[in-house]
Structures are given as C-alpha cells and as structure tokens.
Amino acid sequence: MEDLGAESKFTKFPAVVHLGDWSFFLVQSKGRYKLFSNICPHAGSEVVDWGTTFMCPSHGWRFEQDGGECINGPIARMMAYEVTARNGHLFADVPLEEFA
Template sequence: MSETWHTLIPEGEFPAEGKLSTKIGGWHVLVAKTDDGLHAVNDRCTHQAALLSTGRIRRGAVMCPLHGARFEMGSGRCIGGAYKDLRTFEVRVEDGQVQVLVPDEQPGMDELPVVM
C-alpha cells in the first residue's frame, strides 16, 4: 500500500490544547503532542466508532468519550478496555511543518468514525 506525507500546520501553530483533528484523503486523523512528542492515530474508537478527538488526552493516552476506552497515542495500543488497537500514522516535523504519512487508499468502513 502506498502512502504520502501531508503537511498539516506549522509546528509553532500547533494548538495549545495539544491536539489537532483533521481529515486527509478520506482518513480522519488525530494528532497529539504528548511528553513523548507528536503522535497520530486514526480518529476512530475501535469499540463504537466514535471520534476520539472529542475525548481527553492525558499521560500520552486518548480516552473515548463514549465508553472510556483508552489508547496509547504512540502505539495505538488499547490500555483501558479489551478493544482492537488503533491504526497509527507516522508523524514528522519537516522545515518547521508538522506532516503525517497516510495511506493513499481510502479508508474502509471499519476505519471510518460515526460522525453525527
């Protein structure tokens, strides 16, 4: 599967709240700045398909706003519940710009959040 780097925002303009939600090539992407650096995951809880970007990020993990499932931002691993791990995306800062590497292929239904 081919992937492409996409520029999101200048690093200095990253939101003070530490997270940024965006849509790139059909993918819903949540980028968070944690103590470990920048991390990006598919913005979809693997339990009930909720947008994770509406949840809290604490100690490097995002919490699903529906049922409290927690996922490590760095690895996508589910640490608060018995759910499937999140898809992660590579993140880098190139020439002062935050960039995310996402698949060129559109996400399947099992990768899309329920957006109300």
C-alpha cells in the same frame, strides 16, 4: 504525505487535526510526533480527548495518549501514523484513500 501545516502552530497537545473529512489527534511524546485517527478500533465511533487519555463514548474504551493502546479493555490500539518535521512543517504518512 499530508502537510499538517506549520510546526509552530501546534502549541498544545493533543491537537485536533482535520484531513479531508477525517479527524485526528496530533500528539508529541519524547520529542516525536504521532498522529492518531479518532476512529475507535472497536466499532468505529469517534474517540474524544478525555484529559490524560483518549476515550470512546460508545462503550467507554480508553486509550493512552503516547501509543494509543487501550488501557481498560481488550488488546486494541488506535490507528497511528508517523509524522515528520521538514522545513518547519509537519507531514503525516496517512493513506486517506483507505478511509473512504
């Protein structure tokens, strides 16, 4: 489990979170947190926050921010990881060793 820090420090969503050399988006939806990898599921470019969606600048795929599903391309989804709140901190179940 990766400690994302104090829950209280996250006041705007999506929030960019850095773990090791990798970047993620923390989102909050329906009272639950979720962490999305910013690595595009198409060809590995970096997905950016595009207002109401996420967007990959390489080929324009866009992803909805609740579940990370692609909304303008083939069936695809951003990698998502569960986040739990415990003792005022957020913890994400991210297998960072698989990102190398």
